[in-house]
Amino acid sequence: MLSFILILICAIVFPGLIAVTKAKFSGRRGPSLWQPWYDILRLLKKGSIFSTTTSIIFQVAPVINILVLIMAALFIPFTNKYAGFIHFEGDFLLFIYLLALGKFFIIISALDVGSGFEGMGANREALFSMLIEPAFFMIMAALVLLTGHSSFAEMFTTFNLDNSSSILFVVLSCYILLQFSLIESSRLPIDDPKTHLELTMIHEVMVLDNSGFDMALVGIGNALKFSIFGGIIANVVLILWKLPLWSEVLIFIAIELIFAITVGILESFRARLKMIYNSQFVLTISGIAVVMFLMILLLENHL
Amino acid sequence: MIYTYYLVVAIFIGLILLLRSKNLTHSAVYIFNIFQIGFVIYLFQNLNGAKVDYFNYDSISVLFACVLSVLSFISAVHYQVYEIHQDELLRTVRIHNAVYIGFNAALMGVYLSSRYGMLWAFVEATTLTGATLIYHDRKAVVLEAVWKYIYACSISITLAFVGILFLSVAAQEIHLNELTFTLLKQNALLMNPIWLKAAFVFILVGFSVKMGAIPMFNVDIDAKDVAPSPISGLFSSVVLNAGFLGIFRFYQAFSNTSIDTWMNHVLLIAGISTLFFAAAYLMRIKNCKRMYAYSSMEHAGLVLIALSLGKVGMLAAFLHLTYNAILKSGIFFQVGQMIRINGGNKTEIRGYFYQNPIGGLILLFGSIGIMAMPPSGLFISELMIFKELMLQKHWIITVLILFALIVIFYVLLRAIFKMLFYPPNPNNFSNIKGKPVEYVLQIFLLGVSIYFGIFQNQYLFDLIQAAIN
């Protein structure tokens, strides 16, 4: 329960922090830290407009998305002290498929609108999600190999740094998780959230027709998604030490904030890749994850 | 004594690089060749008696070394005639002659080495010196061929090294620390066959570029096309022997193990496909040097087929290699003369017999010999190959090989008649005559081949049998 509360708290700060970081690195004063929440609160008070070409899917999708994200956040444990709210054997599979379910509903709601732009965005989003999926599975598979359990909570409880493959795993998985979160949340270098050219948008164009309350839900969902991945990264990093509870809470929040700032820095200094190179880039991340998994497999002599 | 040989090589290379006259460099090469022939006579007297660790004087090593020394001398004479006609710069001739001695030394190292790693290193040296020898005329086409040759050879030799690494893994399993051929043969039955099979495939592919066989034959053909004809002659004979030796050492070491039948099948497949590719490419050739280069490829294929047939096959393979070396280099030397007399034209030579009767006759008899008609020595070795094929009841393979050979026969004969007996091409008329020393040496080579074809020399057979058993 503790990690869920922490994730919700960090989700409040996330989008604002990324925007402020980007602004500061561009030499601007930037918006206030709570600006995204002012926007979301304003949108929450409005009503939604639904096009006549859409069906029930369009009305339901943002709600499903946010529900799925809240449910996924319940799985994240808090280092090796507390398990997540829900935990059982193989729960990481449910976790990743919940995220996929949310994304699936957003994709089909985009197709539901009937406009060419949303269809294009849905197409690309589906491809990149498919190509990045092996990365997360490989990280989880490596964790299962190293610890012998298949539940989030037990994995993080029994993970220890006694062999060299663990250090290898921690170092590489942080990098892969960082890229994975960037790709899943459709940020640079895959997709520029600030671009308004429909031909180059991916995620923004899928939610182009959502308005009012639904748009607010989408915004909250984005913040939550980032925070969830930040939580996983913080867990992976916090395995390295065994500290008392209060310092671990502080470090958890600190790692999430540093994650936000890192994303902001990365976005400031990177340009958007050419669309043709996107799939190549995503596949490279998956490739690195596969190679890491095979190397750990070899080191543990499990073949 | 072998170290004395290499010391002399170094001295001669240094000497040639300092000399100031072309004729003096040629004389230095001749003196070196005479020394090399003396060295081979010493080897003949000390057969199987090497006192040094890295080299052994096996019978086939000595046989190949003998072929090398004789052909190298004759090729040097032809090269002098070639460069006098082209009127080359001193720098070109100096570099060429110095590298020529290095080339001889590298080949001698390949023949005489007793470890696999050394054999491989000397083959690498052969590539590098050979590429410098090919790059004699300074034209763009020649640069392209040299680049392709050196590139593809380097990659193939790297693949052969991968094969040697697999062999060393198999050897390390039984705690063998050196890849000496005798040690390999003694411990052959203890090694893991999977590593050996992998090693054999890589070694076959790697050394096939030197042999001019499948799968890396293209660069060899290009190299023989653009090189000066004396060097092409050497490439078709002694370098083919060097490539074959790389494959043969492996086959000999492991010929009594469980992978024997498998190796035979692989060699048969490689040989037959080489033969078919040679036959297919030959049907469209208009360039006489490329034609004879593809003919070398055909003989490389026949040698691989011979190797797959067992003990009798090995004897046939070595005889085929020796006779092929003598005949093919003779033909290439004559082709060089022919091109010179025709003003550098390689594709439209007609009526050579009327320009130069003796040369035409040499070319005619040489080509008839290379097509394995009696009385050339190649007839004997091919007869042995076919007899062994039929004794082992490979009927379909015999039919296929005969078919390919008929195609090659037809193409070569048609080309010969075109080149020799058609009405002469008026563009090619020139007053250049052949030098008598060339004729003498080429007739000597033809004569040796005919002698070996008619009187089968028991000493040669015994020499080869001693090495095989």
Add this chain to the structure above:
Amino acid sequence: MDSLFILLFAVSILYFSISVNIKRYIMLLGFQGVLLFLIALIGLDELSYFNIGFIAVETLVFKGILIPVYLLNIAKRNKITNINNFKNHRKMKGFYLILATISVFIITIILGNLLKNDFIKIKYLSTAITAVIMGLIFIVINKTITIHIISFIVIENGVFLMALAVGNEMPFLINTAILLDLFVSVLVLGIFFNKLTYHFQDDSSDALSSLKD
């Protein structure tokens, strides 16, 4: 510790598949040279110090520094920057090459584990074979001479890694692999590649097609 370096070696092969810029290729080659230096220092512990020192210096100096510097000079002299013109971007070679690299890696690991040899370490062998096979694929797919050279050096790095795997028992093999490297770098690159780029200003290998039947 050497498993990290071998993993980085495999990852560099992945980055080779997606590179477009010549400078990136050359930096990756230098990176591979440095990795081989580190692997040689850590993995070979049964050889004499002189031998290890010689191998280490050779990998660092030749593969890590000299060859990349030389190739950079050639690229600068001939003004070669990108290996493709922009028409080739549509073929998405990088995507399929990454798939090929990963599949080759998986297959070699599976095959290597079927052999169950105690003397050779699978991680060395499978990464090395991946490097060799991917080098051959790069040569076949690309049509520029500079990439042919770079892919050949990748093949050589793979073979050197394989030699390191068996090198504890037979140091002679590693020395022979270094010999190959020296010969090829000095003679092939130094002499013939120089002449080639001097004569043929165009980098594409279509210029080398005048030899036909």
